[in-house]
Amino acid sequence: MTASPHVVVIGAGTLGLCSALTLVEQGARVTVLEAQSIASGSSGRAVGVVGSQFTDPFEIMLRVHSLRRFRQWESQGLGFNHIGYLRLARTQKQMELFAKSAEIQEEAGLRSRLYRADELRQLIPHISPDGLEGGLFGPDNGFLDPHEMCNFLARMVRAQGGEIRQYRKLLGVKRRSGGYTLETGGDSIDCDVVVNAGGAWAPQVAELFDQRLHIWPERHEAVVVHLDQPLDYTMPMVMDLVNGEGSGLNFRHEKRTELIAEIHKVEQSKVRLAELLLERLPDLPDARLGRGWAGLYPVTADHRPFVGPIDASEPTLVTAAGAGGYGIQLAPVIGQIAADWVLHGAPVSAPGTESLSPSAGRSVALK
Numbered sequence: 001m002t003a004s005p006h007v008v009v010i011g012a013g014t015l016g017l018c019s020a021l022t023l024v025e026q027g028a029r030v031t032v033l034e035a036q037s038i039a040s041g042s043s044g045r046a047v048g049v050v051g052s053q054f055t056d057p058f059e060i061m062l063r064v065h066s067l068r069r070f071r072q073w074e075s076q077g078l079g080f081n082h083i084g085y086l087r088l089a090r091t092q093k094q095m096e097l098f099a100k101s102a103e104i105q106e107e108a109g110l111r112s113r114l115y116r117a118d119e120l121r122q123l124i125p126h127i128s129p130d131g132l133e134g135g136l137f138g139p140d141n142g143f144l145d146p147h148e149m150c151n152f153l154a155r156m157v158r159a160q161g162g163e164i165r166q167y168r169k170l171l172g173v174k175r176r177s178g179g180y181t182l183e184t185g186g187d188s189i190d191c192d193v194v195v196n197a198g199g200a201w202a203p204q205v206a207e208l209f210d211q212r213l214h215i216w217p218e219r220h221e222a223v224v225v226h227l228d229q230p231l232d233y234t235m236p237m238v239m240d241l242v243n244g245e246g247s248g249l250n251f252r253h254e255k256r257t258e259l260i261a262e263i264h265k266v267e268q269s270k271v272r273l274a275e276l277l278l279e280r281l282p283d284l285p286d287a288r289l290g291r292g293w294a295g296l297y298p299v300t301a302d303h304r305p306f307v308g309p310i311d312a313s314e315p316t317l318v319t320a321a322g323a324g325g326y327g328i329q330l331a332p333v334i335g336q337i338a339a340d341w342v343l344h345g346a347p348v349s350a351p352g353t354e355s356l357s358p359s360a361g362r363s364v365a366l367k
């Protein structure tokens with residue numbers, strides 16, 4: 001491959017734009033093809049939370065890489081609300097995992113602190129600690145506006161010579177010596193490499209290359225909680241889920257008199273959301289559920305993203321998709337790993353991330 005290959009990235013969500021930016025920064029010629037408009041897929045529907053309060057060292061490591069990149073972008077003008085992130089624990093075993101997480105994060109330069117159940121009201125005066133052992137709080141985590149993030153990334157890609165073509169759906173593919181000819185309805189484009197960042201539609205994109213990719217669209221809804229009076233503190237992101245255990249309820253401040261709430265699990269309804277909120281925030285004055293919106297989590301069987309070639313014998317087709325409910329926070333590191341596969345033939349930015357390749361025996365159907 002040439003030192004500066006022409007790479008076409010399919011999809012202008014967070015994963016496609018982060019991949020595109022890392023590629024142009026490293027000298028590739030990049031064209032992004034987007035079937036609709038920037039952030040029109042899952043990325044524009046996200047709640048925008050970026051956090052590192054996880055217990056699995058690999059998951060923490062991925063977020064450490066992402067957070068470094070977010071810090072760089074913040075210094076270049078990307079808005080980021082550092083409201084903090086509190087993950088709740090319901091068992092002593094989970095508190096032990098949190099203690100290890102705090103150690104790992106501290107080694108990586110991230111602040112986090114354990115709170116016992118009776119200390120949680122120091123952070124959130126309205127929280128009910130019933131059924132909780134405590135929580136793990138990262139004061140530097142927070143949220144951003146995913147639309148703003150995508151438009152910021154698009155500006156950076158264009159400023160470095162990349163091109164973003166909106167309303168250009170990839171419809172057909174012809175393989176040719178050393179690359180592909182891509183049909184988009186209006187025109188055709190020759191390129192050396194393709195990055196499939198088609199989100200929940202990545203399997204259909206893979207099919208155009210006669211390849212199979214097991215990603216499922218999982219519908220999730222976020223709902224606004226209106227408050228008649230502003231709270232006299234900032235509600236951090238609160239998540240009731242540890243390795244699949246817990247209700248999945250999560251909520252955070254949005255505006256002075258608004259929270260946003262969601263259930264990070266498949267089985268959900270607005271009624272269930274209201275019940276869970278009442279249990280956890282029983283004394284929130286005059287709160288009522290308002291409008292909501294829905295979007296898709298692009299989910300894989302093992303709940304980890306696919307980054308790399310599906311077929312090792314075709315390294316010029318790289319997948320960057322399947323980030324589930326974490327495609328905002330993981331996009332920066334996924335973009336780096338995808339660019340590594342394109343330019344170096346293997347991940348070099350983040351250790352152990354070959355395991356994210358869809359060819360590593362992971363592309364299996366959901367049981």
Ligand SMILES: Cc1cc2nc3c(=O)[nH]c(=O)nc-3n(C[C@H](O)[C@H](O)[C@H](O)COP(=O)(O)OP(=O)(O)OC[C@H]3O[C@@H](n4cnc5c(N)ncnc54)[C@H](O)[C@@H]3O)c2cc1C
Pocket residue numbers: 010011012013014015016033034035036037038039040041042043044045046047048049050168169170171197198199200201202205220221222262293294295296297298320321322323324325326327328329330
């Ligand atoms: C309600 C909700 C809340 C969420 N909250 C969070 C959160 O707080 N934090 C977090 O990290 N994640 C969150 N997520 C998950 C996150 O939104 C997704 O993981 C992420 O946006 C996926 O990004 P993507 O770039 O892979 O896909 P997308 O943003 O869907 O981008 C894929 C793009 O590819 C385009 N495309 C598809 N097919 C073609 C084609 N043939 N040709 C050209 N273009 C094509 C689509 O139009 C689309 O724009 C949330 C998701 C939902 C639904």
